[in-house]
Amino acid sequence: MQVATPxxxxxxxxxxxxxxxxxxSETDPGIQHPQLTWTHHERDLFDPNVSAYVIADMGLLSDxxxxxxxxxxxxxxxxxxxxMRHMALLAFERLIVLTPHDAVIxxxxxxxxxxxxxxxxxTPSHWxxxxxxxGPPQGAAPYKRLSKxxxxxxxxxxxxxxxxxxxxxxxxxxxxxxxxxxxMPTGRMIACGDASHTSSPFNHFTPTxxxxxxENTDALSGDKLRQSTALVAPFALPRxxxxxxxxxxxxxxxDEPFQxxxxxxxxxxxxxxxxxxxxxFVV
Amino acid sequence: MxxxxxxxxxxxxxxxxxxLRGESLRAEQLAAQARCAFDRVQYVVFLERLNxxxxxxxxxxxxxxxxxxxxxxxxxxxxxxxxxxxxxxIFSGSQYGQSAATARHHHTIVYDIAPERLDDQNxxxxxxxxxxxxxxxxxxxxxxxxxxxxxxxxxxxxxxNPLAPTPSARATTEPVRTALVEGASPPANGDPLPxxxxxxxxxAAHADTQVILTSERPDPSAPHSTQFGALTLxxxxxxxxxxxxxxxxxxWDIALAYMEAIAPGGSACQENSWxxxxxxxxxxxxxxxxxTEAAASPLLDPFPGEVIDxxxxxxxxxxxxxxxxxxxxAAALSTAGDAMKKIRxxxxxxxxxx
Numbered sequence: 001m002q003v004a005t006p007x008x009x010x011x012x013x014x015x016x017x018x019x020x021x022x023x024x025s026e027t028d029p030g031i032q033h034p035q036l037t038w039t040h041h042e043r044d045l046f047d048p049n050v051s052a053y054v055i056a057d058m059g060l061l062s063d064x065x066x067x068x069x070x071x072x073x074x075x076x077x078x079x080x081x082x083x084m085r086h087m088a089l090l091a092f093e094r095l096i097v098l099t100p101h102d103a104v105i106x107x108x109x110x111x112x113x114x115x116x117x118x119x120x121x122x123t124p125s126h127w128x129x130x131x132x133x134x135g136p137p138q139g140a141a142p143y144k145r146l147s148k149x150x151x152x153x154x155x156x157x158x159x160x161x162x163x164x165x166x167x168x169x170x171x172x173x174x175x176x177x178x179x180x181x182x183x184m185p186t187g188r189m190i191a192c193g194d195a196s197h198t199s200s201p202f203n204h205f206t207p208t209x210x211x212x213x214x215e216n217t218d219a220l221s222g223d224k225l226r227q228s229t230a231l232v233a234p235f236a237l238p239r240x241x242x243x244x245x246x247x248x249x250x251x252x253x254x255d256e257p258f259q260x261x262x263x264x265x266x267x268x269x270x271x272x273x274x275x276x277x278x279x280x281f282v283v
Numbered sequence: 284m285x286x287x288x289x290x291x292x293x294x295x296x297x298x299x300x301x302x303l304r305g306e307s308l309r310a311e312q313l314a315a316q317a318r319c320a321f322d323r324v325q326y327v328v329f330l331e332r333l334n335x336x337x338x339x340x341x342x343x344x345x346x347x348x349x350x351x352x353x354x355x356x357x358x359x360x361x362x363x364x365x366x367x368x369x370x371x372x373i374f375s376g377s378q379y380g381q382s383a384a385t386a387r388h389h390h391t392i393v394y395d396i397a398p399e400r401l402d403d404q405n406x407x408x409x410x411x412x413x414x415x416x417x418x419x420x421x422x423x424x425x426x427x428x429x430x431x432x433x434x435x436x437x438x439x440x441x442x443x444n445p446l447a448p449t450p451s452a453r454a455t456t457e458p459v460r461t462a463l464v465e466g467a468s469p470p471a472n473g474d475p476l477p478x479x480x481x482x483x484x485x486x487a488a489h490a491d492t493q494v495i496l497t498s499e500r501p502d503p504s505a506p507h508s509t510q511f512g513a514l515t516l517x518x519x520x521x522x523x524x525x526x527x528x529x530x531x532x533x534x535w536d537i538a539l540a541y542m543e544a545i546a547p548g549g550s551a552c553q554e555n556s557w558x559x560x561x562x563x564x565x566x567x568x569x570x571x572x573x574x575t576e577a578a579a580s581p582l583l584d585p586f587p588g589e590v591i592d593x594x595x596x597x598x599x600x601x602x603x604x605x606x607x608x609x610x611x612x613a614a615a616l617s618t619a620g621d622a623m624k625k626i627r628x629x630x631x632x633x634x635x636x637x
Contacts, residue, residue, distance in 0.1 A: 085516050110518045166302065167524035188524070201462050201493050202521075205533040227300050227529040283300075 018049055019124065023056035029077050031056075031105070033124040054124060059086045066095060070152040073101035075127045076118070078108050087117060091187030097155035098187075100136075100178040101148040103127040111199070119178050137174030137213025142236040142272040154266035155182045158276060168230075171207040173219040180211040183266070183276045184232045214246045214277060220253040225283050230261075233277040239268065247277060256281040287370040288321040288633070289353070290314045291379055295336060296326050297528045298349060302336075305557035306375065307528075308448045309424065312627060313373050313395060315449070320633040321371065330356045361385045371636050374418075383418065391636050394418035395444070419636065425576055445580050446557060447627050448564035450620035451535070460539040463604055464567070466558040467498040467544040476507040477594035478544035479514055484597035485604075486517045492604060495534065496522040497558070498544060535565035540588070540607040542600065543571035556580075563587055563619050568612035570595075570603045582622040587615035 021038040022045060023029050029038070036054060039045075042065050045053065053069065055061065056077040078084050087104075090096045102118040103126075112120060121127045136143040146154070171193035172180055180186055192205045206226045212219050214235035235246050243263060251258035261278040268274075290313050294306025310326060317324045333354055348354060355363050364386045372386045373393040383392050421441040465482060467475050475498065486494055496515070500522060501508040515522050526534060541562035556577035559569045563577075569588040571577045578590045589603045606612065 081518060082516065167526050167530065169530060190521070190523075201495070201537050202533075204536070206529045208527060208530070227527055 017051035019052045019054060019128070020045060020047065020050040021054035021056065022061070023077075024060055027056055027079075029054075029056040029079075031077065031124060033128075035128070036124055052128075058083060058090070063095075066090070069096055071149040073099075073127075073131070073148045075121070075124060076102070076104045078104055078106045081108055081110060084108055084110065084112070084117075088187065091117070091181070091185075094156070094185055094187065097152045097182060098178070099148055099151035099155065099182045100144075101131045101151065102178075117181075135176060136179055137176045137211075137216060137234060139213045139215025140179075140234040140236045140274065142269060142274050143179060143234060145269060145272075146267055146274065150267050151182050154264075154276075155185075157266065158183045158264060158278075166208075168208045169202060169205045170209040170211055173210055173212040174216055176211075176213075179234065180232070183234055184209070184211070214250060217249050217253040220250070222254075225254070225256055225281055228256075228280055228283045230278070230280045231258075233279075234274070235277060236272050236274045239271055239273050241273070243275070247279075250277055250279065254281050256283055258282070285322040286320075287368065288314075288317040288324045288373065289327045289370055290317065290324065290373045291327045291375065291382065293332055293376050293378065295328060295333075296352065299352065300528045302525050303528045303531050303561075305446075308557050308561060309375050309395070309446060311449070312447055313375060313422075315627050316444075316629060316632050317371075317373065319628060320636070324351070326352045327372075328352060328354050329360070330354050357382075364389050371633065392418045393420040393422065393633065393636065395422040395424065420633070422632075425579075442632065443581070444632065445582050445626065446560045447582060447623035448557075448561045449627070450564045450623045451532075451566060460537055460567075462493040462495045462534075462537050462539055463600075464534065464538045464541045464562070465494065465496045465498060465544050466541065474507070475544045476510055478542070479507055479510045481595035481597050481600055482542070482544070483510060483514045483517075485600040486514065486520055488597060489601060489604070490517075490519055492519065492539075493537075494520045495538075496520065497526070497534070500524075531561075532565075535562065535567055538562065538565070538567045540604050541567050541569045542595075542603075543569060543575055543577060544595070545572055545575055563616060564623055566616050566620070568603075568607045568616060570600065582626065583615075583619050584622075585615045585618060587612045587619050 017035070019033065019036045021029065021031065021036050022042065023038060023040065025040040031054065042060070042062060045065050045068055050072065052073040052075070054075045054077065056079065058076060059082065076087055078087065084106075091098055098118045100118070103121045104112065104118055105122065106112055106120050121130070168189040169192040170180070170184070170186060170189045172191065174180075177186070177191070189209065190202045190205070191200070192202050192207055194203065207229060208227070209230045209232060210220065211232050214233040220231075231250060233250055235243075237243065237246065247260060247263065251260070259280045259282055261280060263275060263277050265273055265275040290310050292306060292310035294304040294310060295301055296311050296314065297303055297307050314324045314326065360382055369390055371391045371393060372383070373395060374383045375395040383394065386392060422444040423441055424444060424446060465478075467478070482494065486492070494517070496511075501511050514520055541559060543556055543559045556571060556575045559571055559575070559577035560580065562569050563583065569577060571588070571590060573590050573592050577583065578586070588607075589599070591599060
C-alpha cells in the first residue's frame with residue numbers, strides 16, 4: 001500500500017505562492033488577484049513554481065495538463081453551461097478528483113448539481129483563504145491536513161470499492177459534500193435527502209449510499225431502511241490505534257445486519273492514520 | 284399435501300431489489316397469479332444466472348436473497364426435481380426448454396413464452412412442436428402474436444396472459460409529478476435517433492419540464508450517441524444508470540409522463556414494452572409508437588396516453604405532456620389499473636393443475 005507524504009497547512013502555502021490562471025485567447029475571465037497571473041498557453045501550466053491554478057476554459061486542457069490538477073489546488077471558472085457539463089463529465093469519469101482544496105466560481109445562471117462539484121466561492125481570495133469550506137466530518141478532522149495530492153491519491157484509490165454499475169443516490173449525513181466526493185465518486189451519483197436542495201426532483205429518492213463520519217453514528221440511526229444501503233465513513237485515528245472499534249461502532253449503529261466491504265487507509269500522517277470504512281446495511 | 288408452485292425466472296423478482304427487468308415483472312406477475320391457486324409459491328433462479336446478475340449489478344450493494352427465492356446450480360436441477368414432491372413448474376422463457384424437459388418427469392409444466400422466441404432459434408417444425416408439447420399449459424404474453432401461438436399449440440389450450448405489473452396504490456399525499464421519463468430497449472433493437480431528436484427539440488422549447496433519461500447510455504460509436512450527448516447538456520435533463528427496484532418506484536412517483544423512445548423497424552417493437560406497462564401500473568400515462576407491444580396490449584383500452592404512427596416530433600411530445608399535466612388520461616389509467624388487477628387475480632389461470 002502506498003503511503004502518502006504528509007503535507008501541512010496547504011492553505012497557508014497557497015496564500016504566499018504563485019497562482020496561474022488559464023483561459024483561451026478569446027476569453028477574458030475578468031478575475032484578478034495579486035498572486036494571480038493569466039496565460040493562454042497550456043505549456044505554462046507545467047511551471048514547477050506554480051502552486052495552484054485558476055482554469056477558465058477547462059475544455060481546452062489536454063490530458064497531460066489535466067493530470068497537473070491532481071497535485072495542485074484548482075479554482076474552476078464556469079461561464080457557460082458546457083463548462084459545467086464538462087466538469088461534471090470529467091468528475092463522472094473520475095478523470096479529475098475534486099477535493100476540498102478546489103472550488104468553483106459559477107457565473108452561469110444554473111445552480112451547481114448538488115454534491116457534484118467543489119464548493120462555490122465568489123472570488124479567488126475566498127478560495128485562497130478557505131479550503132474545506134464545510135469542514136471534515138465529525139471524527140475525521142485530520143483530513144484537513146492532507147494536501148491536494150494526498151486527497152487525489154485517496155480519491156483514486158477510493159473510487160473502486162463502493163461502485164457498482166448502477167445509479168446511486170447518496171445522502172450526506174455529515175454535511176461535508178466536498179470531502180464526500182473525494183472518498184467516493186459522487187460524480188456518478190445523485191444527491192438526495194438534503195432539505196436545502198428541494199428543487200432537485202431526486203431529493204425524495206431513497207438513498208443507496210450514506211456518507212457519514214465514522215464517529216457520528218447517531219446520525220445513522222433512524223427508521224428501517226427501504227433497501228440495502230451502502231455506507232461510506234471516513235475516520236481518523238491516533239497512529240497505532242486498532243480500527244476494530246470504528247468498524248464495530250458503525251456495524252451496530254443500526255438494526256440491519258452490516259456487511260463490511262473494505263477499510264482503506266488513505267494516508268499516514270505523523271501522528272494520525274486517516275482512512276475510510278466502506279460497508280453496507282443489508283435489508 | 285400442500286400444493287406447491289415454482290416460478291423459474293431468468294430475472295430476479297422485484298422485491299430482491301437489485302434491478303428491474305421485464306423478466307422480473309413477468310415472474311412477479313406469474314407468482315401473484317399462482318398464489319391464487321397454490322398453497323406455496325417460490326421463485327427458482329439458477330445459480331449461474333444469479334452470478335451473472337450479481338456481476339452486472341456490481342455485487343457491492345443490495346445483495347440479499349429473500350426466503351421465497353430458491354437458488355439452485357443448473358447441474359443440480361434434475362436432483363432438485365426428483366427430491367421435491369410433485370409440483371407445478373412455470374417456466375418463463377424459451378431458454379428453459381431443456382430444464383422443462385427435465386422437470387416434466389416429475390412435475391406439471393406451464394410454459395410462459397413469446398412465440399417469436401422459438402422462431403428466433405430456427406427450430407425445425409417437429410422440434411418446435413416437441414418443445415411446445417412438453418407443457419400442459421401455454422401462456423402467451425403478447426396479444427399481437429397470440430394468434431400464431433394458438434395456431435401452433437392448438438391442442439394445448441394456449442391462454443393469452445398479457446403483462447400486468449402490480450398497480451400502485453396512489454399515495455394520499457401525492458408527490459408533485461413533474462418529470463417526463465424517457466426509456467427504451469437497447470438501441471440495437473431499434474433506432475432511437477428520431478425520438479431523441481424530437482426530445483432535444485422539446486427540451487429546447489420547454490425548459491420548465493424535467494426530463495429523465497432511463498435508456499442505456501449509447502456506445503460512443505453508435506449513430507445516436509451525439510444526439511444523446513447533446514440532449515444531456517440541457518440543464519433540466521438527467522441521464523440515469525440502472526435503478527434499483529425501490530428507486531424505480533421513486534422515479535414513478537415524480538413521473539408526469541413516460542415516453543417509449545422506440546421507432547418502428549427494429550426488433551424492439553417485438554419485445555414487450557415492459558417499462559411502458561410498469562409506467563401505466565404506476566399511474567403514469569405513456570407515449571409510444573403503434574408498432575410497440577404496449578400499443579397493442581388488450582389491457583390498455585381506452586389507451587392511457589398517445590399512440591403515434593410516424594416518427595416522434597417535439598410538438599407531439601409537448602401536446603402529450605400538456606395533456607398529462609391536465610390529467611386528461613386519469614380515467615384511462617384507472618381503467619388500465621383495474622384491468623391489471625383483474626388479470627393478476629384471475630384464479631382460474633392455473634385451474635386443474637396440481
